[in-house]
Amino acid sequence: MKKRYIVLTLYIVFLMLPIYWLLNMSFKTTNEILGGFSAFPREFTLDSYKTIFTDPSWYGAYINSITYVAINTVISIIVALPAAYAFSRYRFLGDKHLFFWLLTNRMAPPAVFVLPFVNLYYAVELFDTPWAVALAHTLFNIPLAVWILEGFMSGVPKELDETAFVDGYSFPRFFIKIFLPTISAGIGVAAFFCFMFSWVEMLLAKNLTSVAAKPIVAAMTKTASTSGYELGLLAAAGVLTLIPGAVVVYFVRNYIAKGFALGRV
Amino acid sequence: MNKTWDNRAWWLVLPVFLMVAFNALIPLMTVVNYSIQESFAANEFFWAGARWFRELLNNPDFHASLGRQIIFTAVVLLIQVPLGLGIALCMPRKGAWVSVCLVLMALPLLVPWNVVGSMWNIMALPDIGLLGWGLNALGIDYNYTRQPGAAWFTVVLMDVWHWTSLVALLCYAGLVSIPDAYYQAAKIDGARPWAVFRFIQLPKLKHVLTIAILLRFMDSFMIYTEVIVLTGGGPGSTTKFLSIDLVQKALGGFDLGPAAAFSIVYFLIILFASWLFYTLMMREEAK
Numbered sequence: 001m002k003k004r005y006i007v008l009t010l011y012i013v014f015l016m017l018p019i020y021w022l023l024n025m026s027f028k029t030t031n032e033i034l035g036g037f038s039a040f041p042r043e044f045t046l047d048s049y050k051t052i053f054t055d056p057s058w059y060g061a062y063i064n065s066i067t068y069v070a071i072n073t074v075i076s077i078i079v080a081l082p083a084a085y086a087f088s089r090y091r092f093l094g095d096k097h098l099f100f101w102l103l104t105n106r107m108a109p110p111a112v113f114v115l116p117f118v119n120l121y122y123a124v125e126l127f128d129t130p131w132a133v134a135l136a137h138t139l140f141n142i143p144l145a146v147w148i149l150e151g152f153m154s155g156v157p158k159e160l161d162e163t164a165f166v167d168g169y170s171f172p173r174f175f176i177k178i179f180l181p182t183i184s185a186g187i188g189v190a191a192f193f194c195f196m197f198s199w200v201e202m203l204l205a206k207n208l209t210s211v212a213a214k215p216i217v218a219a220m221t222k223t224a225s226t227s228g229y230e231l232g233l234l235a236a237a238g239v240l241t242l243i244p245g246a247v248v249v250y251f252v253r254n255y256i257a258k259g260f261a262l263g264r265v
Numbered sequence: 266m267n268k269t270w271d272n273r274a275w276w277l278v279l280p281v282f283l284m285v286a287f288n289a290l291i292p293l294m295t296v297v298n299y300s301i302q303e304s305f306a307a308n309e310f311f312w313a314g315a316r317w318f319r320e321l322l323n324n325p326d327f328h329a330s331l332g333r334q335i336i337f338t339a340v341v342l343l344i345q346v347p348l349g350l351g352i353a354l355c356m357p358r359k360g361a362w363v364s365v366c367l368v369l370m371a372l373p374l375l376v377p378w379n380v381v382g383s384m385w386n387i388m389a390l391p392d393i394g395l396l397g398w399g400l401n402a403l404g405i406d407y408n409y410t411r412q413p414g415a416a417w418f419t420v421v422l423m424d425v426w427h428w429t430s431l432v433a434l435l436c437y438a439g440l441v442s443i444p445d446a447y448y449q450a451a452k453i454d455g456a457r458p459w460a461v462f463r464f465i466q467l468p469k470l471k472h473v474l475t476i477a478i479l480l481r482f483m484d485s486f487m488i489y490t491e492v493i494v495l496t497g498g499g500p501g502s503t504t505k506f507l508s509i510d511l512v513q514k515a516l517g518g519f520d521l522g523p524a525a526a527f528s529i530v531y532f533l534i535i536l537f538a539s540w541l542f543y544t545l546m547m548r549e550e551a552k
Contacts, residue, residue: 004355011352011429012369018384018426019372021395025387037398079284082277090274098278105289107535109487111508112528115515116292139288142281202379202490203508207516217379231387238380245375246368253364 019242025235033231048236058237061219064130065199066244068215071134073194076141077187084149085175089158102143110203113139121208132208133215137201141194148193152186185255192252199245216241299525317526327527329502330510331534337506338485341424345481346474348425349432354462356437367437370430382494385423389495396422409496413503416496420504423491428484432477439473440466475546479539486535507531 025033026048027041052058086092087099113136121132160182164174180187206218220237300317321327356366376384391397391408396419400407409415443466451461489508492498498505498513511531515524 008352008355008366011355012366015369015373015426015430017395018388021388022380022384033393037393039395075284079280083281086274086277089268090271091268092270092272092274092278095274098282102281102285104536105285107483107539108289108532109489109508109511109528109535111487111489111511111515112296112532113292114512115521115524116295119295120291135284136288138284142285146281196375200375200377202377203512217377220379220383234383235387238376238383241377241380242372242375246372249368249371249375253368 022235022238022242025231026239028232030230030232048232049240051233052236052240057214058216058219061214061216062240064209064213065205065215065217068130068133068137068205068213069195069198069244071130072137072141072198073191075134076138076145076194077191079138080142080145080149080190081180081187082175084146084153085179087146087150088153089161099146102146106140106143106147108139110140110201114203114207117204118207127208128210128212130213133205133213134198136204136208137198141197144193144197145190148190149183149186152183152189156182188252189255192248192255195248196245199241296525296528299521300529302522317522318530321523321526321530327510330505330507333503333505334486334507337421337488338482340421341428341485342478342481344421344425345429345432346478349429349477350436350470350474352429352433353436353440354466356433356440358441367434370433373427373430376427378490379494381423381427382491385419385426385491386495389419411500413500416500416504420492420495423495424485424488427491428481432481435473435477436470439470443469471546471549475543479543482542483535483539486538 024040027044027046028038029043029045029047032038032041032043087095117136118127121127121136126132126135156179160178161174164178165171169178202215202217205215209215209218216237220234220241301314302312352370357363373381385396388394388396389409391401391410397407397409406412407415409419447465447469448461451465456464487508488506489512492504492506493509493512496504498509511524511527514520514527
């Protein structure tokens with residue numbers, strides 16, 4: 001019994017170490033960072049954070065990122081809901097092929113899509129807007145949302161639908177008033193995954209934007225490459241990118257286990 | 266659940282179909298189009314047939330990237346799947362600590378991939394990073410920017426840090442869904458822990474393990490951002506995986522044809538391997 005918890009504790013310590021190190025660096029002055037190894041900040045400073053919160057090119061990048069992640073999550077869920085319902089309730093021409101085709105898009109390496117995406121979003125004049133990134137990310141988030149929601153919806157007995165229709169509910173009214181509240185946990189989990197995969201992705205986000213809609217992940221790579229000496233600033237920006245994830249994970253903590261099973265176990 | 270046959274369901278699927286088609290089919294057609302043509306200047310194209318594919322398949326650099334990619338994916342799967350399963354078995358099923366464990370374990374999954382790279386970059390700096398300084402203090406000569414072995418070690422360790430929790434959380438979700446009655450029956454029969462694992466837990470976990478292995482295979486095979494930030498594919502090209510190679514070709518040069526041929530071969534490899542694995546697992550499950 002005890003051995004289990006030692007293994008678990010060691011693993012969690014291993015997970016926390018790099019995060020601690022990032023926090024540690026973000027509170028150090030540049031001089032101290034370059035001065036040598038130290039396990040905690042000796043001259044505690046908030047300068048790096050001040051820079052980020054006062055420089056529009058930094059905090060603007062955060063706002064850009066949150067904008068496209070939010071647009072992406074909303075679009076993915078709204079579009080995926082009826083489709084997942086169709087897959088969970090009906091058989092129709094080509095349903096299995098369609099489902100597999102959707103999943104293949106989750107398998108496509110973003111590296112394959114970078115170049116054609118840039119061309120495509122240039123052509124429709126969305127390049128360098130949050131919409132370009134939000135729409136591009138639906139490539140892998142819509143299939144994922146359909147997959148997760150379908151799993152949750154299959155767990156809801158069909159009698160629910162039938163009773164509602166007998167009671168005289170129209171389809172849209174049934175869907176919004178009865179069905180959606182029933183699978184709210186599933187929607188939460190699907191939204192969590194859409195948020196997560198859109199928030200962490202960099203390759204597409206970086207290449208589909210240039211100046212106006214530059215996301216935080218792109219702003220950071222610039223710091224990293226132009227001056228290797230701004231480690232403190234890089235660390236502080238990194239710490240700030242952890243916050244939205246931590247907030248979201250806290251809200252869905254009770255559904256995580258179920259959500260990771262994709263509702264299908 | 267018995268489903269009704271009704272083709273009107275297509276209306277419900279239509280928005281998804283249109284959106285994914287816009288995002289997937291148009292770019293894919295572009296890629297296919299480029300892959301069989303030769304481009305001069307910006308807008309002149311000539312028919313090149315299968316030339317780019319032949320060149321790619323005979324290119325030793327491509328073989329090297331592919332080889333590195335396969336080794337990396339194999340190593341990462343061999344570490345993460347058993348470790349994740351083990352961690353899931355160690356986790357408590359009930360109580361206040363469950364939420365704490367879940368939240369802490371999910372954290373690495375929500376870190377933007379370039380931040381994962383930066384984080385490990387800072388961690389592994391030989392003179393001032395915890396990992397680099399620590400290893401050197403222990404008397405191990407470690408410098409990931411110069412030694413290929415150290416670079417590989419760091420990249421693999423980073424991926425284990427980043428993704429083992431996904432396997433663990435999936436397995437945990439599978440474990441908590443096993444009804445208590447199974448364990449009680451095992452207890453009455455006097456089954457040892459190993460037997461419980463082998464004959465109750467493992468068969469029940471087959472489905473989530475399939476998902477875990479598939480997801481880890483696909484994602485490790487596409488790894489780009491973390492590695493480019495951590496090592497930039499170096500030292501030399503020792504950690505240059507397929508995506509890094511492809512992005513260099515596609516965005517660096519203007520060789521659209523070869524890059525497009527690369528994309529198609531790359532995508533087909535992932536598609537084929539995933540399909541093969543999925544089919545084999547499902548056939549096994551049907552038995």
